[in-house]
Amino acid sequence: MTHGMRTDTHSPYLDGDRGNWRDTATRYALLPLRVFLGITFIYAGLDKLTDSAFLKDSGAGSIGDTMRAVRDSSAIPALVDLSLKSPTGFGYAMAFGELAVGIGTLVGVLTRLAALGGALISLSLWLTVSWASDPYYYGNDLAYLMAWLPLVLAGAPVLSLDAAWRSRRRQRSGGFR
Numbered sequence: 001m002t003h004g005m006r007t008d009t010h011s012p013y014l015d016g017d018r019g020n021w022r023d024t025a026t027r028y029a030l031l032p033l034r035v036f037l038g039i040t041f042i043y044a045g046l047d048k049l050t051d052s053a054f055l056k057d058s059g060a061g062s063i064g065d066t067m068r069a070v071r072d073s074s075a076i077p078a079l080v081d082l083s084l085k086s087p088t089g090f091g092y093a094m095a096f097g098e099l100a101v102g103i104g105t106l107v108g109v110l111t112r113l114a115a116l117g118g119a120l121i122s123l124s125l126w127l128t129v130s131w132a133s134d135p136y137y138y139g140n141d142l143a144y145l146m147a148w149l150p151l152v153l154a155g156a157p158v159l160s161l162d163a164a165w166r167s168r169r170r171q172r173s174g175g176f177r
Helices: 018-027 031-050 063-073 077-084 087-107 111-128 140-154 161-172
Strands: none
Touching: 031 087, 031 111, 031 140, 063 077, 063 087, 077 087, 077 111, 087 111, 111 140
8 A cells, every 4th residue: 555645734725615714714813913913012112202201200191100100009019119210211111112022023023922022011011000900801901911822822823924934944844844
């Protein structure tokens, strides 16, 4: 009996077969989440960098006043105290962190790492700024944290530089990866 190697590892998509449509939908399921989170975090980072009031130690709308206002109601006041050592530096770190996370997620570069960064930003904001939200679901940072987790686990399997690099490595190794 002859045994051959199967070469059709990827089924054709959108050929009218209902099962193939489901495969396609499954492959692209995380793309809307990636686009939303990427654009949102890019916007948040740019918004912070272009807001002259935000990147100040004190004053209306400043990162310093925001941190002082949430200090006593946060889950981890020591985290807020750390940010208050240099509010402007913390504001810049937050803005550039959001930009890096957003660009990495949107383009699909080191997506799992970018998503982990987004999850950590969201977690820190939940434990500080939105911790006092009552009921808890009024604070959006917890929802963002949960939205990042599928991307931490799955990465960006389609329409990403990560996928292109993975495909290129697979081709170089003879298709065995």
